[in-house]
Amino acid sequence: MFNAYAESLVRYAETILKNTYEAEDIVQQLFVQLWDKRSTLVITTSLKSYLYRAAHNSSLNKIKQHGVRDSYAEYYTYVGNAETGSAAQRVEAKEVNTAIETAIEELPEQCRKVFRLSRFEQMKYQQIADELGISVKTVENQMGKALKHMRLRLKDYMLLLMMYLMNQN
Amino acid sequence: MELNNEHINELIAKYLAGEATPDEAIMLDEWSNASAGNLAYFNESKKAFGIKDTKVDTVKMFSAVLAQIEPEAGKEVKIIPLKLFFTPLRIAASLVVISLIGIMAAIYVKGNKNLPDQQIASLGEVKETRLADGTKVALNKNTSLTLVGGFNGKERKLKLQGEAFFEVAHNDNKPFVIDAGGVLIRDIGTAFNVKANPGSDSVFVSVTEGIVDMSSEANTLRLVQNESAVFVRSTKQLIALNLVESNINSYHTKMFSFKAKTLSEVIETINGVYGYLIKLENKDLSNCRITVDFNNESPETIVAIITETLGLTFHKTNEGIYLIEGSSCIQ
Numbered sequence: 030m031f032n033a034y035a036e037s038l039v040r041y042a043e044t045i046l047k048n049t050y051e052a053e054d055i056v057q058q059l060f061v062q063l064w065d066k067r068s069t070l071v072i073t074t075s076l077k078s079y080l081y082r083a084a085h086n087s088s089l090n091k092i093k094q095h096g097v098r099d100s101y102a103e104y105y106t107y108v109g110n111a112e113t114g115s116a117a118q119r120v121e122a123k124e125v126n127t128a129i130e131t132a133i134e135e136l137p138e139q140c141r142k143v144f145r146l147s148r149f150e151q152m153k154y155q156q157i158a159d160e161l162g163i164s165v166k167t168v169e170n171q172m173g174k175a176l177k178h179m180r181l182r183l184k185d186y187m188l189l190l191m192m193y194l195m196n197q198n
Numbered sequence: 199m200e201l202n203n204e205h206i207n208e209l210i211a212k213y214l215a216g217e218a219t220p221d222e223a224i225m226l227d228e229w230s231n232a233s234a235g236n237l238a239y240f241n242e243s244k245k246a247f248g249i250k251d252t253k254v255d256t257v258k259m260f261s262a263v264l265a266q267i268e269p270e271a272g273k274e275v276k277i278i279p280l281k282l283f284f285t286p287l288r289i290a291a292s293l294v295v296i297s298l299i300g301i302m303a304a305i306y307v308k309g310n311k312n313l314p315d316q317q318i319a320s321l322g323e324v325k326e327t328r329l330a331d332g333t334k335v336a337l338n339k340n341t342s343l344t345l346v347g348g349f350n351g352k353e354r355k356l357k358l359q360g361e362a363f364f365e366v367a368h369n370d371n372k373p374f375v376i377d378a379g380g381v382l383i384r385d386i387g388t389a390f391n392v393k394a395n396p397g398s399d400s401v402f403v404s405v406t407e408g409i410v411d412m413s414s415e416a417n418t419l420r421l422v423q424n425e426s427a428v429f430v431r432s433t434k435q436l437i438a439l440n441l442v443e444s445n446i447n448s449y450h451t452k453m454f455s456f457k458a459k460t461l462s463e464v465i466e467t468i469n470g471v472y473g474y475l476i477k478l479e480n481k482d483l484s485n486c487r488i489t490v491d492f493n494n495e496s497p498e499t500i501v502a503i504i505t506e507t508l509g510l511t512f513h514k515t516n517e518g519i520y521l522i523e524g525s526s527c528i529q
Contacts, residue, residue, distance in 0.1 A: 031263070035256045041223045045216040049252045057259050061266045065314045081220035105248045129248055147215045148248065154217050172215065173208030179246035180207075180239075 031060060034077070038084045045088040047104045047151075055087045124190055125183070132182035136175055143168055144175040210240060214247045316345040320360070324450055329354075332367030333374065336450035346377075361393045363450060366408075381429040381436070384411040390421075401429040412436060454492040461486045461527070464504070472497050479523045483510065486527035 035056060043052035059080065133141055142161060146152045147168075154172075158165045206229065212218045213226050230240045245251075318327060320337035328334050329345070331354060337343060341360025354369070357377045366374045366385045374385040378394035378401045388408035394401040403412055404426035412419045412427055414436050419427050427438045448454050449471050456464050462484035465476045475497050478484060486508055492500055501520040505512045510524035 031260055032256060035259055036254045037227050039254045039256075039259075041213075041218070041220075041227075043252075044213055044218070047216065049254065053254065053259055057262050057266075060263045064263075064267045077224060078220065081224050085220045085223075104250060125245065125248070129246070132246075154212075154215070169208050169212060172211035173204060176211040176214075176243055176247065177203075177207040180243045183246040184242060 034080055035060075038080060041081060042084045042088045043104070045085070046091060049104070051091065052088070055091065056084060059083050059087060124186075128183050128186035129179065131186070132179050135182065136178060139163075140171045140175050140178075143171040144179075147172060206239075207243075210243045211247075214244060214249060315347065318343045318345070326450060329367075331369060331372070334365040334367075336363040338362065338449045358392055358394050359396045361391070361395065361449075363389070363391045365389045378429070380414065380431045380434070382413045384413065385409075399431050401431070403427055403429075452492075452494040454490075456491070457489050458487050459489075460484060461488060461504070461508070461522075464488060464490075465522075468492075468497070468500060475518065476501055476520045476522065479521050480525065483508075483522065483524060483527060 038056045038059070039049070039052045041052075042055050043049050046052050046055070133144065136144060139161070143157055146157045146160065147154070152160070154165050154168045157168050161168075209218070209222060209226050209229075213223060218226065226240075230237050318325075318335075318337070319342040320339055322339055324339060325337045325341075326335070327337070333354075335343065338361035341358070341362055343360075343362060344357040346355040346357060352372065354372050354374045355377065356375070357379075359379070364374075364376075364385070366388055368388070376383040376385075376392060378392055379396070381401050383390075383392055383403055385408070389406040390408070390410045391404050391406065392401070393403075403410060403421065405421045405423055407423055409423075410421045412421065412429060414429055414434055416434065417436055419436050419438060421427055421438070425438065427436060429436050448467070452471070454467065456467075461478065465478065469476055488504065488507055490503060490507060492503070495503070497520065498514075501512050501522065504510070505522060505524075507528075508524070509528035510522055512520050512522045514520055
């Protein structure tokens with residue numbers, strides 16, 4: 030059971046905590062507690078559902094207690110990380126950053142604003158909605174569109190880059 | 199999985215932004231694992247979002263978990279079984295048996311380690327039981343009681359969802375506290391009833407014997423014998439009540455006392471305890487008044503007494519319903 034769910038739960042928790050180590054910590058604790066409660070626990074939904082909910086709640090609680098850590102910058106490739114790792118990794122990181130920046134500039138205005146607020150200002154959807162005077166549904170929609178564009182552009186860019194690098198040899 | 203392009207991008211974005219609900223996360227994970235193409239799509243999106251590629255070391259995690267659950271070598275493990283008292287009649291449903299098995303699980307004492315919470319639930323029946331400290335509890339239907347930390351802390355703390363009557367075993371060293379969602383009820387003396395239904399906005403406490411303190415965040419109210427109060431969750435008000443709901447304990451004592459109450463009210467109260475067995479054929483009879491006491495009678499006897507007192511008749515239908523008939527009451 031552990032092996033089946035551990036990684037997915039950590040991945041989910043880290044999207045909320047923006048930190049892989051803390052996510053691992055939370056999921057570890059979850060399984061320890063699950064073991065402790067094993068004789069008296071009554072789960073009315075599926076085990077999967079229970080685990081994901083528990084991970085979600087623990088992560089939110091951690092944020093409530095300690096606030097979002099400043100080290101969330103480690104989680105992203107953007108800026109600052111173009112300085113760590115091997116030469117190849119640094120080059121790649123730089124390229125990805127450039128690609129992302131370029132792609133963002135191409136987004137329609139509201140789409141771009143929403144994406145920046147979420148991705149760079151770390152604002153929650155509800156906060157973005159309030160700030161821009163739109164509905165949360167619109168925020169979800171805009172984020173979806175932004176991500177689609179980003180993904181496609183990044184693909185194009187990386188392809189071009191590869192072709193360029195290949196031609197150099 | 200029906201996820202078209204629009205939706206999948208929104209879902210992935212929501213997930214990567216940390217906004218996905220547990221159900222949405224499950225949905226996305228299932229979609230990603232459905233095909234190599236889906237997984238690649240997800241990973242591209244993750245990269246485009248600017249998230250670093252990291253490794254999750256599940257092996258290391260697993261060892262860490264094991265380290266915390268294995269008891270240290272050489273520590274003694276004590277097993278203390280819970281004693282339960284219940285009348286044979288109440289064990290009818292197999293559901294009740296299952297929850298009993300849950301309670302009868304042993305409590306492991308490991309040095310200073312925190313004990314797990316224990317749950318007692320009544321489901322579709324009224325359940326009477328005795329806690330490890332000697333306190334008698336009667337749970338109304340669909341009620342659950344959680345013993346926080348296995349009753350091993352410096353307080354005897356419980357969480358209540360539903361309705362229960364407590365006859366607390368006195369212990370000066372360990373106060374008896376009930377968390378009813380927003381309000382704490384602390385026993386100073388002995389017997390009282392708490393109605394804390396999860397869907398309801400109010401928590402209702404009435405004291406039969408002894409003294410009880412009800413505390414919200416803002417203030418505390420002390421209740422003595424025959425007093426009751428209500429805590430309103432939405433406004434956080436704690437209000438003392440002058441009326442005494444005399445039939446509040448009937449669900450477990452089967453004793454009722456009605457003084458000049460309307461027939462419809464009497465029937466409603468009785469039905470609330472026995473199930474919807476009694477009905478009035480003639481709605482005009484609703485407002486007939488009756489003063490009567492019942493002391494652990496069967497539904498049939500109760501109906502017989504009511505009809506005799508008011509000059510009415512009744513018959514039992516094929517479905518087991520007692521239908522009260524008549525054109526008017528003797529008043």
